[in-house]
Amino acid sequence: MFTQFLGNYLLQKGIVNQEQLFDAMSKLSQTHIKLGTIAISSGMMTANEVDECLYVQTRENKRFGEIAVNRGYLDDNQVKDLLSQQTPDYVLLGQILVDDGIITYEELERLIFDYKNDSELYDLSLDIENQEAVQTIINKFFDLSDLKMTPENAMYLELMFNSLIRFIGEDFTPLTPMVIDEFPITFGVSQAIVGDNEFITHIDCDREAAIAFASRYAKEDFTEFNEYTVAALEDFLNLHNGLYIVNVSNNTSADVYLEPPVVTEDGVLWGSDKCIVFPVAYPFGTIHLIICF
């Protein structure tokens, strides 16, 4: 999940543009992590040392680990440790940007350091995306001064990331969320959550994005905007909200229920407090998720 947030961070800092980011994200599944990248991200080698070893590697037919050991940057046990580590995708994304010539190893080193610091992920371990770290980054991401963030609301937002990854695909970048009083609807589907913790949820997007989103959700190849594409948006929202209800039921004593999803083509959304507009950029277009608390 950190990959998506790193994507947002890279866009915010102007390090990549959206096209470069999507291109890099599309290569994630076919790219293998390099030892030098793991060594940098785990702090065992500096970018300069990695660059030096890579330079030597172009002149000597040796493995990177062997060169690093020969030059005293790593010992055999450290090489073994690094090779056995499971590296999170966000580090791999950084490596792809280096391979594509968009950033250098030195910039990657600084980027990983700054990203962890800015996201308050000081103890982010390399091998697991632990629950606490995910919650930290989500709270930081949605640290919106105009909004009171209850544990249930934070849970909802965290689940939203999981649902997008699980049902639509992980190749998205969360764009910076906004807090507004009301949201003018263009087209989308809404669903109310009622009971002890009430709010309105909504997905808003243009028709082209809706077709692509629906195709991914339903695992079908929709080519036109029709009742099936609309139903897919409704089903996604209903499914995601259903998972939220199950989580609330398992973790709290609150009673919450779902109203049926409805298609909305105009009008204004508002809640008793504020609305979060949370844009999510996929290669096929941007989906706006709106939650009015």
Place this chain on the structure above:
Amino acid sequence: MDISNKKILVCDDSVLARKQLMDAVNEIATGATFIEGKNGAEAVEFYKKENPDIVFMDIVMPEKDGTDALAEIREYDNEATIIIVSSVGTQEQLKKAIKLGAKDFIQKPFEKSQIKEIIELRLGGK
């Protein structure tokens, strides 16, 4: 598996969810007759009219929800085979459905193997 003489009522307000369920059944068995309902009121109406062998019913639906429709159908026919297929799989919802006489509860998104198991068990044969 041939289920040519069987009627299946699929009740869900989502046209896509109905299609996915019918596609799943058609992959497992041939010849079923489907009846589609898009809310609880239609579920009750079509059940009384068509007397289906099995009902797949969503819970969150407009007009009349699946739980109310389940109760009404079971009141009309206490042998009715109704399977709840819902995204809201809370313990409370599950208990309520079973208490009202649902034969099974499938949490969305369903696996085709779950539908296969139900069809084999409830509509007989392999």
